[in-house]
Amino acid sequence: MVQVVVIGGGQAGLATGFYLRRSGLVPGKDFVILDAATQPGGAWAQLWPTLRTFSPTQYSSLPGWMMPPWTGDAGYPLASHVVDYLTRYEQRYGLDVRRSVSVQSVTRGRHGLLQVHSTRGDWEAEAVVSATGTWSRPFVPAYPGSFAGRRVHTAGYRRASDFAGQRVLIVGGGNSAAQILAEVSQVAATTWITLRPPRFLPDDVDGRALFEIATRRHRARQVGEPDSAGVAGLGDIVMVDSVREARDRDVLHARWPFTQLVDHGVRWDDGSESSFDTIIWCTGFRPALGHLTALGLRGPDGRIPTDGTQAIKEQRLHLIGYGDWTGPASATLIGAGRTARDLVAAL
CATH class of the missing domain: 3.50.50.60 (FAD/NAD(P)-binding domain)
Known part of the structure; x- marks a missing residue:
């Protein structure tokens, strides 16, 4: 048995692992991070090589260690720079990510624990953090007819x-x-x-401004202020x-x-x-939540209703990295870090 199982070893899972470690839990003993991928880097390792971040490195960093400066050109970092950073990040903090471990389901176990069933065995945990993101569920809209190309x-x-x-x-x-x-x-x-x-967006607006806008919108909605539409209101x-x-x-x-x-x-x-x-x-992705089906938590929109990152109907479960509904800008590098901090504080 462990105290926490984190499902997903991308940016959201690593940020959660950082704060769990800082809270005094020992990686590999008190908590484990399970990742279905064979290599570090999360979704960044699967992206096309010429994709760039939307922010300079100092605004694209996880907690504890700033992303090294990008010196390749005058633009923003390429995806490969992010993969290298995430690889070194988990090594730096000894997060002991277990790879090629695909979680098949999470169920309610005995003695108030959750059971995590995977291709490499089962874990019992006091809490589960789902950080599987969306990359494994590409969405293509339905159109009548067929295309041979x-x-x-x-x-x-x-x-x-x-x-x-x-x-x-x-x-x-x-x-x-x-x-x-x-x-x-x-x-x-x-x-x-x-x-x-x-x-x-205006030429001078990048990920720094987008994150702050998303954060202000989240705070305003929490206290009942009018919805500003956040980033979507700007472009x-x-x-x-x-x-x-x-x-x-x-x-x-x-x-x-x-x-x-x-x-x-x-x-x-x-x-x-x-x-x-x-x-x-280029029609987006859907949250990868199939491993949580047995818990019966999804709402009519396919999402799991949450209070912050905590599932309302299963309070031992937290979700991070799926979008603003699981934390302001939690699907971004800087947003994942701030959301993970609050998540671990709640745990």
Whole structure:
């Protein structure tokens, strides 16, 4: 038996492990971190190599140790820099992450404990922290019809050169879509689809401002003040260098979604059709909560209702890293750290 099992060894799990260790618990003895991945880095290790953070390193750090400065160029750090940082972070604090351990389910056990069932055995714990994120559950919207060409989700995108000379449809209005459009439009004929006109942040607004805005919104809602709409009230897309360059090339133009897939492409609402070789779905992810199904906690929207990070119907369970509903900006590096601090204080 251990006091706490943390499920997930990405940024949220590591930040939680840091504060558990600082509270006096011994990694590997009093708490364990279980990670399904084979290597450190969480979702950052799966992202395409040219993806950048939205903030300088000093605003992209976990608690205790600041991310080393990025010296590769004048821009923000690449994903590989974050992976290196997270790898060294868990080594620095001896967090003893158990890898290639896939948690299949969490159930209520005897004597008021929770049981964690995994591919490498079972654990009994006084509390469980779920930090599995969303990367393993890419979402693709349903459209009538079928498309015979290539389909790629953000999770499977790697490099623009894979689409050189093609006709590419990019679907989605967020940061991933804008960054991928910026790259692919240099080598392919691109069309961009969004549900509403894309909203670009001012050039001088990055992750630092976004986190503070999200935090202020969370605090305001807690005390019953009017909802400011948070980051969404300011805009959606951070103007990193590649997106600004695409703006200068005049390719950041989006059109209304199509109505149907056809064999060679899509059909628009006026009945006309366009041909494409590839569709890239930059349509987001859903929380990876399948391992918690047996606890019967999900609400109608598919989420688990929480008070802060604590599940309302199972107070031995905490969730972190899934979005603002489990802590302000808790799916970001800096936000995960601040949320983990409050989570461990509650434990």
